[in-house]
Amino acid sequence: GNSVTQMEGPVTLSEEAFLTINCTYTATGYPSLFWYVQYPGEGLQLLLKATKADDKGSNKGFEATYRKETTSFHLEKGSVQVSDSAVYFCALKTSYDKVIFGPGTSLSVIP
């Protein structure tokens, strides 16, 4: 079946530290991959996406590369800010347009 696994949180980093949140997936076919972000008190927002192998999604300084050989889509940012504190969800979209989310990883950035 289709599933998404993320590194467990919470993750706590100092401002300007490097961020990696690991995400691996299991899927039949060729899914699209996404990172969503949920800021405190707000709804989920699409952060970035990649639709095929070797694509790199990027937005707001965040990046993730679709790695088919390792079935991974790790989220990275070179220098985090306090405003990046949120919960991050990795997700895949199947060929039937069904989106499956990972459990989320909570990030806290301290000044």
Added chain:
Amino acid sequence: EAGVVQSPRYKIIEKKQPVAFWCNPISGHNTLYWYRQNLGQGPELLIRYENEEAVDDSQLPKDRFSAERLKGVDSTLKIQPAELGDSAVYLCASSLVYQRENYEQYFGPGTRLTVT
């Protein structure tokens, strides 16, 4: 542009009581989704509508949950009767599906349900 609107934002009810959630999608979006998000987990799809038609309700517990999307715009999700395990955040999302291409889903802020 207004986003996805949900109401109420919070609801506390006793078990065995009925409850209803309302969603108004982004104008022009023909596809609407209801998700349930348990604490510490990602959202799980309950039902998906394309216009008025429910095209995927395989994860909807039909013994107590029902949903409708009259006129292909607003939608209501109902639970009757509620159980303790239904405590969760119920999210509504909408997107535009055009020429077999499904564009980004936009999420509402959710309704946090507590069943006591």
